[in-house]
Amino acid sequence: MQAVKIAENIYWVGAIDWSMRSFHGYATSRGSTYNAYLILDDKITLIDTVKEPFKEELLARISSVIDPSSIDVIVSSHVEPDHSGSLPFMMEHCPKATIYTSFPQGLKGLTARYGMLRYEPVKAGDILKIGKHTLQFVPTPMLHWPDSMVTYCPEAKILFSNDAFGQHYATSQRFDDEVDRGVLFYEAKKYYANILMLYGMQAKKAMKALAPLDIQMIATGHGIIWRKNVQEILAAYQKWSSFELEDKAVVVFDSMWGTTESMAKTITEAFRDKGMPVSYYDIKKNEMSDIVADILTSKYLAVGSPTINNQMMPTIAGFLCYLKGLAPKNHKAFAFGSYGWGGQSIQQVDQELRIAGCEIAIPMIRVANKMTEKDEDAIRAAVQSL
Ligand code: FEO
Numbered sequence: 001m002q003a004v005k006i007a008e009n010i011y012w013v014g015a016i017d018w019s020m021r022s023f024h025g026y027a028t029s030r031g032s033t034y035n036a037y038l039i040l041d042d043k044i045t046l047i048d049t050v051k052e053p054f055k056e057e058l059l060a061r062i063s064s065v066i067d068p069s070s071i072d073v074i075v076s077s078h079v080e081p082d083h084s085g086s087l088p089f090m091m092e093h094c095p096k097a098t099i100y101t102s103f104p105q106g107l108k109g110l111t112a113r114y115g116m117l118r119y120e121p122v123k124a125g126d127i128l129k130i131g132k133h134t135l136q137f138v139p140t141p142m143l144h145w146p147d148s149m150v151t152y153c154p155e156a157k158i159l160f161s162n163d164a165f166g167q168h169y170a171t172s173q174r175f176d177d178e179v180d181r182g183v184l185f186y187e188a189k190k191y192y193a194n195i196l197m198l199y200g201m202q203a204k205k206a207m208k209a210l211a212p213l214d215i216q217m218i219a220t221g222h223g224i225i226w227r228k229n230v231q232e233i234l235a236a237y238q239k240w241s242s243f244e245l246e247d248k249a250v251v252v253f254d255s256m257w258g259t260t261e262s263m264a265k266t267i268t269e270a271f272r273d274k275g276m277p278v279s280y281y282d283i284k285k286n287e288m289s290d291i292v293a294d295i296l297t298s299k300y301l302a303v304g305s306p307t308i309n310n311q312m313m314p315t316i317a318g319f320l321c322y323l324k325g326l327a328p329k330n331h332k333a334f335a336f337g338s339y340g341w342g343g344q345s346i347q348q349v350d351q352e353l354r355i356a357g358c359e360i361a362i363p364m365i366r367v368a369n370k371m372t373e374k375d376e377d378a379i380r381a382a383v384q385s386l
Helices: 052-063 087-093 105-114 181-210 230-241 259-273 288-295 314-326 344-355 373-384
Strands: 004-007 010-012 015-017 032-034 037-039 044-047 071-075 098-102 119-122 127-129 134-139 149-153 158-162 217-220 246-253 278-282 298-304 332-339 365-368
Touching (some): 004 217, 015 052, 071 087, 098 134, 149 181, 181 230, 181 288, 181 314, 246 288, 246 314, 259 278, 259 332, 278 288, 288 298, 298 314, 298 344, 314 344, 365 373
Parallel strands (some): 044 071, 071 098, 246 278, 246 298, 298 332
Antiparallel strands (some): 004 010, 015 032, 037 044, 127 134, 134 149, 149 158
8 A cells, every 4th residue: 555646745645445335325336535645744744534444544555655653743624534533543653643623613523523632723824834834724614514624735735625626436546637537527516516515605605715825736535636627626616606507407207107207208308309408317217416416507407206105206205305405506496297196296396396495497297197198298388488
């Protein structure tokens, strides 16, 4: 296990989680990495640790450069255990290290999880001189936990961004110019949608705080390090955190006997006939985390469910619960679905879309039993009217 040099006297010493397929429910088809960084200076500094099961990998990579017991400073950017989980282990191996964490939330969270280790709380504007390098601490509260902070090193022009700008993307490569650009930006977008969409306002504030910094490299907490596309990923975060949408549509549905599926197909065709790019997601065959990545930038959203036991399908209820949690903004939506009798599901979907913060763009579309030509024409006309 070797460290990877990312700049003069600065190394990536993280861990690669090739096989992770679920990050607390977020489907991670490409695995992830837990990134930690080592800065060699008068005070040897480790920025973040890794998820606890990967602690030996972290130690081995550090040991490929220095004796871990020589570490003086550990910066803990974020209490969530994928970054802090190996702190107690590292403190056993770094007897003289002090943990720098945000005040008060980082201090509170780390103490609650790991007890009294050697902590030094830091606030906005605090600076730590570690020799030739300086570390400037920038709190980014609720991006995405109250304790979250990033660290900027002006001499190296590196932003150690922890969760911000990350991707769940395990590869043998470490930099953005070494991987497929389309895959990288898709994973960055999916990460923002699933982890940060709810905190768009805080992301906007953080972007403002970072604006004066001369950032040549973004050393993330997950996935690839940005060095070629720094301005592009900053611009993408500006767009996403401004809730800017594109003229695109997303259709999500479940179906029992094919009628709601037929409706979904007709709606999809109708959007296409309007000249609008549209995505079609059978909820049984797709991951919610991929669907919300698409929703992040799509103006229109159609959600359909047949009625079962007077309810919407549990799959669609779960999807709408997830969507409500992410609090999307500025979307125009509508509900659709089929039924044999009753038909309560369509009203329920409509209601949940309103609660999720969507504007209801057209009245809900209901079909009894089986689609007729008349139903099809009505659906096409309704979508055309959008
Ligand atoms: Fe990557 Fe919020 O932890």
